[in-house]
Amino acid sequence: MASINLRFRQATVEDAGQIQQLVESAFRAIDSRPDWTGNAELASTFRISVEEVMPRIVNPDNAVLVALDDTGNLVASIEVAKRGINCGRISMIAVNERYQKGGVGRSVLAYAEAYCRQTWNVEKFSLNALSTRKTLIEWYMRQGYQKTGETSPFPRERFTSVALPDDICFIEMEKEFSSSTGEQGQSV
Template identity: 25%
Template sequence: MDQSFQPLTYRLAINSDYESISQLVNDAYRGESSHQGWTNEDEFFESQRINPDILTQMMATDGSVVLIFFEQDSKILIGCVSLQDSTMAENIRIGCCIPLQQDNKVKSAYLGMLTVRPDLQRRGYGKFIVSVAEKFVRQQWNTQLIELSVLSNRQELIAYYIRRGYTDTGRRQQFSSHDNRFGIPKIDCLEYCILTKFI
């Protein structure tokens, strides 16, 4: 863990948090502010990554939660992650329009929207948030497998998750150019790499 890492507190997000979550995620994924961090989607998408209305729709689905993370003393919002219990989400899509894979033999969850404030990245916060998310789904939903998706172009982020114990499944999902809720592609033929981890 980076020496500059400071412990974070966290809780489940509620409706009144959606505006600040949207700001945090958009700052980290797109636009000028995202370049303060080590990885972003700015060269692949324009427009927003998320907004409060989309968050409201996501959270209206059974088994959907967002965990939000704060500095212990200042209560400044540092990061977030969305989680979806796959057993509650047959035939729905979450995150960047990636269909969840239903497997009755394994209880699984989908991890998405992992975000750390751009100017506070490289301090171990992302690793901490992923660890908390894994523990949460294991304890709350008895989850055995986590699935997530990363743009295939973002090799540095795929490598990050592989270092966290995730495996490239070899599955790929084309980004739907007909659904611009999560951004407008700047390049053609964007696809997502699907990774999984047994926990």
């Protein structure tokens, strides 16, 4: 895939519908990499509503950041939130299926980290990943995130029709920013 020039901005309420569609399609995308998607049946039933996206956009302690291509089309989105004094929480990262496997996710994550550092003076980042998505967890580790040893429960009640592994959960991960890791983002 040819490289893509991304333009970033904070999402507005007018973007909620497009973000909802992007997040659903990104989570449902079939990926040939083993353990990237995790449970295919779970991925195919994932749903998020515009009503769930909207509060994420308007919350003053959150920002949903969007990446656009040169023609203004939505390519990716990511949610960041301020947690405590110096921690930023990364969630809801989604990349248009057409742009997956081309480095867009890495660019979006780096931009989100830089945004948190510049906006909230964040020194540590946290996120979680579904335990069945082993290749995704490894990808986060290559981006500097480490498993904390903590887990959080998976909302089984939202997926009662899906046969889920007994041990499914979210793996908590963190990344400390230090001068030894260098500035890892783009300026915002």
